[in-house]
Amino acid sequence: MSFEFEIIKECKDTGARVGKLYTPHGCIDTPIFMPVGTQATVKAMTPRDLKEVEAQIILGNTYHLYMRPGEDIIERAGGLHNFMNWDRPILTDSGGFQVFSLTKLRTIEEEGVHFRSHIDGSKHFIGPEESIRIQNALGADIIMAFDVCSPYPHEYDKAKEDMERTIRWAKRCKDFHSREDQALFGIIQGGMYKDLRRASAEDLLAMDFPGYGIGGLSVGEPKPLMYEILEDLMPMMPKDKPRYLMGVGSADSLVEGAIRGVDMFDCVLPTRIARNGTAMTSSGRVVVRNATYKEDFTPLDEECNCYTCKNFTRGYLRHLVKSNEILGSMLITMHNLNFLISLMAEMREAIIEDRLMSFVEDFRQRYK
Amino acid sequence: MSFEFEIIKECKDTGARVGKLYTPHGCIDTPIFMPVGTQATVKAMTPRDLKEVEAQIILGNTYHLYMRPGEDIIERAGGLHNFMNWDRPILTDSGGFQVFSLTKLRTIEEEGVHFRSHIDGSKHFIGPEESIRIQNALGADIIMAFDVCSPYPHEYDKAKEDMERTIRWAKRCKDFHSREDQALFGIIQGGMYKDLRRASAEDLLAMDFPGYGIGGLSVGEPKPLMYEILEDLMPMMPKDKPRYLMGVGSADSLVEGAIRGVDMFDCVLPTRIARNGTAMTSSGRVVVRNATYKEDFTPLDEECNCYTCKNFTRGYLRHLVKSNEILGSMLITMHNLNFLISLMAEMREAIIEDRLMSFVEDFRQRYK
Numbered sequence: 001m002s003f004e005f006e007i008i009k010e011c012k013d014t015g016a017r018v019g020k021l022y023t024p025h026g027c028i029d030t031p032i033f034m035p036v037g038t039q040a041t042v043k044a045m046t047p048r049d050l051k052e053v054e055a056q057i058i059l060g061n062t063y064h065l066y067m068r069p070g071e072d073i074i075e076r077a078g079g080l081h082n083f084m085n086w087d088r089p090i091l092t093d094s095g096g097f098q099v100f101s102l103t104k105l106r107t108i109e110e111e112g113v114h115f116r117s118h119i120d121g122s123k124h125f126i127g128p129e130e131s132i133r134i135q136n137a138l139g140a141d142i143i144m145a146f147d148v149c150s151p152y153p154h155e156y157d158k159a160k161e162d163m164e165r166t167i168r169w170a171k172r173c174k175d176f177h178s179r180e181d182q183a184l185f186g187i188i189q190g191g192m193y194k195d196l197r198r199a200s201a202e203d204l205l206a207m208d209f210p211g212y213g214i215g216g217l218s219v220g221e222p223k224p225l226m227y228e229i230l231e232d233l234m235p236m237m238p239k240d241k242p243r244y245l246m247g248v249g250s251a252d253s254l255v256e257g258a259i260r261g262v263d264m265f266d267c268v269l270p271t272r273i274a275r276n277g278t279a280m281t282s283s284g285r286v287v288v289r290n291a292t293y294k295e296d297f298t299p300l301d302e303e304c305n306c307y308t309c310k311n312f313t314r315g316y317l318r319h320l321v322k323s324n325e326i327l328g329s330m331l332i333t334m335h336n337l338n339f340l341i342s343l344m345a346e347m348r349e350a351i352i353e354d355r356l357m358s359f360v361e362d363f364r365q366r367y368k
Numbered sequence: 369m370s371f372e373f374e375i376i377k378e379c380k381d382t383g384a385r386v387g388k389l390y391t392p393h394g395c396i397d398t399p400i401f402m403p404v405g406t407q408a409t410v411k412a413m414t415p416r417d418l419k420e421v422e423a424q425i426i427l428g429n430t431y432h433l434y435m436r437p438g439e440d441i442i443e444r445a446g447g448l449h450n451f452m453n454w455d456r457p458i459l460t461d462s463g464g465f466q467v468f469s470l471t472k473l474r475t476i477e478e479e480g481v482h483f484r485s486h487i488d489g490s491k492h493f494i495g496p497e498e499s500i501r502i503q504n505a506l507g508a509d510i511i512m513a514f515d516v517c518s519p520y521p522h523e524y525d526k527a528k529e530d531m532e533r534t535i536r537w538a539k540r541c542k543d544f545h546s547r548e549d550q551a552l553f554g555i556i557q558g559g560m561y562k563d564l565r566r567a568s569a570e571d572l573l574a575m576d577f578p579g580y581g582i583g584g585l586s587v588g589e590p591k592p593l594m595y596e597i598l599e600d601l602m603p604m605m606p607k608d609k610p611r612y613l614m615g616v617g618s619a620d621s622l623v624e625g626a627i628r629g630v631d632m633f634d635c636v637l638p639t640r641i642a643r644n645g646t647a648m649t650s651s652g653r654v655v656v657r658n659a660t661y662k663e664d665f666t667p668l669d670e671e672c673n674c675y676t677c678k679n680f681t682r683g684y685l686r687h688l689v690k691s692n693e694i695l696g697s698m699l700i701t702m703h704n705l706n707f708l709i710s711l712m713a714e715m716r717e718a719i720i721e722d723r724l725m726s727f728v729e730d731f732r733q734r735y736k
Contacts, residue, residue: 040687044694047679069662069687077665077683085679294437297445311415311453315445319408319437326412326694 003183003210005242011356015234015261018348021211021242023089023141024181025081028056029348030242030263033254033340034091036271039064040074040084043271044326044333047086053306053338054345057089057141059266062134063098066126067119071137079139091142091266094131094173094187097215097247100149108148110165128172136179144213145173147187152219159191166215167203174207185244187213192221194232201236211242214262218248227256234261251280251343255363258347259356265344270336275329277321280339283366286314288332293318306338307331371551371578373610379724383602383629386716389579389610391457391509392549393449396424397716398610398631401622401708402459404639407432408442408452411639412694412701415454421674421706422713425457425509427634430502431466434494435487439505447507459510459634462499462541462555465583465615468517476516478533496540504547512581513541515555520587527559534583535571542575553612555581560589562600569604579610582630586616595624602629619648619711623731626715627724633712638704643697645689648707651734654682656700661686674706675699 008018019030035042035050036059042050050058060080065071077083080090099106103115103124112127126134131146146169148162166189177184186209190196204212214233217226230245237243242263248254249267257265270280277289281301286293288300296314308317308331320328343363350359370392377386387398403410403418404427410418418426428448433439445451448458467474471483480495494502499514514537516530534557545552554577558564572580582601585594598613605611610631616622617635625633638648645657649669654661656668664682676685676699688696711731718727 039691039693040684041693041695044698046675046695046698048675068691069683073663073683073687076663077681083681083684083687085684295441295444307414307416313445313451315437315441316408316451316453319441319451323407323436325407325409326697327409327414329694330412330414330698 002181005211005240007239009352011259011351012354013357014259016259016347016351016356017239017261017263018351019242019263021263023057023183025087025089025141026056028089029345031254031258031344031347032056032264033249033344034059034264034266035337036061036266036268037084037086038268039068040080042337043275044329045337047084049334050086050337051088053334054341055088055337057091058086060090060092060138060140061095061098062092062131062138063095063102063126065092065138066095066134067117071134075137075139081139089142090140092135092138092140092144093246094144094146095126095134096131096147097149099126100151110168112146128169129176132173132176132184136177136182140182142183142185142211143177145170145184145186145209147189147215149216149219150189150191152192152216152221154191156193156196159189159193159196163189163191163196163200167200170204170209171207174209183210185209185211185213187215187246188233189216191216192225192229194229197229197233198236201233205236205238209241211244212237213244213246215246217245218253218267223253223256226253227260230257230260230262237261249340251340251367254340254343255347255360258344259360270340271333274332274336277328277332279332280336282339288314288317288328289321290318300332300335301339304335304339306335308335370549373579373608375607377720379627379719380722381725382627384627384715384719384724385607385629385631386719387610387631389631391425391551393455393457393509394424396457397713399622399626399712399715400424400632401617401712402427402632402634403705404429404634404636405452405454406636407436408448410705411643412697413705415452417702418454418705419456421702422709423456423705425459426454428458428460428506428508429463429466430460430499430506431463431470431494433460433506434463434502435485439502443505443507449507457510458508460503460506460508460512461614462512462514463494463502464499464515465517467494468519478536480514496537497544500541500544500552504545504550508550510551510553510579511545513538513552513554513577515557515583517584517587518557518559520560520584520589522559524559524561524564527557527561527564531557531559531564531568535568538572539575542577551578553577553579553581555583555614556601557584559584560593560597562597565597565601566604569601573604573606577609579612580605581612581614583614585613586621586635591621591624594621595628598625598628598630605629617708619708619735622708622711623715623728626712627728638708639701642700642704645696645700647700648704650707656682656685656696657689658686668700668703669707672703672706674703676703
């Protein structure tokens with residue numbers, strides 16, 4: 001059945017669990033990392049590269065696709081899957097985060113947000129119904145409710161106001177959404193305040209969404225605060241619904257999030273830092289550009305089996321990065337995605353084999 | 369035997385021939401197009417992508433590799449093949465063309481050229497011996513003599529002077545070169561003057577190189593003039609040595625060159641225009657960026673079997689190009705290289721099957 005979420009195994013010591021989420025384009029294993037394909041492409045990766053690193057689901061950004069090429073063109077191409085030739089699941093965000101972070105001259109009203117395009121300054125309006133209409137046209141498997149993201153740091157009153165509006169907008173999104181082959185997730189907001197987060201969750205749970213995003217974290221706050229908020233929030237979340245921690249993509253946050261019960265993660269981090277020449281490895285980040293790797297003819301990560309690590313050296317990758325060669329972005333992106341996706345696969349295995357805590361301890365030791 | 373050049377078939381109607389050139393890293397079929405890997409990477413292509421489009425040999429640019437990362441590093445990595453993980457043949461140019469076109473504050477003496485780096489302005493000197501020393505360190509299968517390229521347009525006296533110096537430098541290159549696993553090709557110069565070209569060829573032939581480059585063409589002169597020079601020159605070239613027309617990479621020039629007896633071609637054209645969003649197709653160039661392709665959900669080239677054409681539409685490629693996405697460069701580069709490499713494979717087949725003229729007539733009709 002579409003959108004069934006099945007728990008395969010729960011960890012006895014932590015909130016972590018292994019699940020399977022069924023979608024019209026196939027099943028995904030959780031906990032999972034989802035690469036971000038902002039403009040209908042995961043930057044520097046072909047769809048077959050994505051399959052090689054075992055990406056099971058990718059993201060599309062509603063705001064960007066609405067701006068370029070336009071959701072009408074994507075709809076006429078047969079939807080985002082056809083347009084970009086990706087036959088596995090896709091999740092689109094609501095556009096909320098980009099509208100609040102990228103655009104200029106924003107006016108936020110109860111109805112929605114008036115803003116100007118970050119590309120050409122043209123005037124636009126997106127509200128809850130508009131976001132759902134666009135996401136319906138894009139045709140992803142999982143779509144998100146249009147939310148208000150509080151800038152960090154923020155006052156209690158501001159976080160409360162944004163959270164409450166997000167609840168009202170979630171209701172409007174749910175009422176407007178009609179495609180049965182798309183699961184609409186609600187988004188928990190509430191800034192850095194636990195009581196607001198709980199209130200947000202309570203109201204959204206009453207609306208019974210098939211899954212829940214946790215938005216507005218990893219926006220500049222200290223990581224321990226993010227973990228505290230998750231620890232406080234998770235016990236009230238229903239076990240049978242997937243939990244998606246939005247915009248989080250550092251290796252340590254993935255591990256710490258998953259042991260607290262998060263099922264899904266996405267972030268541009270692994271692909272963005274790859275293009276700046278930084279690799280994620282089993283012993284922490286490697287700034288490939290550094291002169292120290294000039295004559296280092298060993299792989300990026302000795303433990304890794306990706307195409308990059310099996311075929312190229314740090315010295316060569318450094319040369320590519322220093323020379324601004326596209327191949328440098330391609331190869332490091334491939335490695336970074338493989339690293340995060342494998343990390344989650346290893347974590348699922350550790351949960352299933354009842355050895356999660358030793359896996360996590362080992363990870364914390366190695367990954368500085 | 370290394371560097372044996374075997375003629376498999378000669379066309380009865382034209383100067384075209386099909387050959388096999390053996391090198392320490394394998395045999396290449398001629399006529400052939402060789403993708404350019406300027407900085408130890410064919411831009412936007414992995415080595416496995418290159419094998420998929422059936423690249424048999426690629427180029428490296430001596431000037432660029434000397435500048436970055438430095439031939440010493442490549443030598444310590446085990447040579448250019450190891451450094452970039454390409455196990456098929458490689459050809460390096462002499463650095464002459466780049467020294468004469470990219471650098472500043474050049475002083476040309478009989479000894480060689482003093483110049484400043486195009487990257488950091490640092491002072492350098494490359495003469496014939498230096499070029500061979502660098503190319504020996506890089507370790508390509510085929511290396512080129514250090515030559516003087518006359519800027520176009522040029523006077524007779526200037527072309528003569530440059531050609532004569534190129535001859536003297538070729539002699540010094542030959543004397544200095546020692547690696548038996550590298551074939552050193554001489555380069556015919558002489559600008560747009562047939563008598564100078566013939567004089568250049570005569571002197572170089574007397575030195576008995578295992579192959580001959582034809583340099584200084586496709587530098588801005590009308591194409592018919594280039595073909596005329598080739599027609600005049602080819603009859604005096606020995607049949608049993610490969611002929612390499614340097615820096616030529618438009619589809620029509622490849623076909624016209626091959627029927628006049630050219631065996632090898634290289635050019636940045638297919639990869640460079642790909643990154644600007646222009647595709648080479650069986651019916652001519654397609655400027656993917658054009659608005660006309662906005663909702664064109666057909667492949668770039670219906671007749672093409674490359675990964676790009678089998679999986680993506682013009683509309684999608686246009687979106688990638690307009691959005692400055694790396695994937696656009698990757699996919700169009702893949703297609704353009706596949707196109708030129710296949711074109712030469714089809715031409716070899718036509719020669720072998722005694723139907724070259726009908727192949728060429730058909731090509732001239734289709735390719736506007």
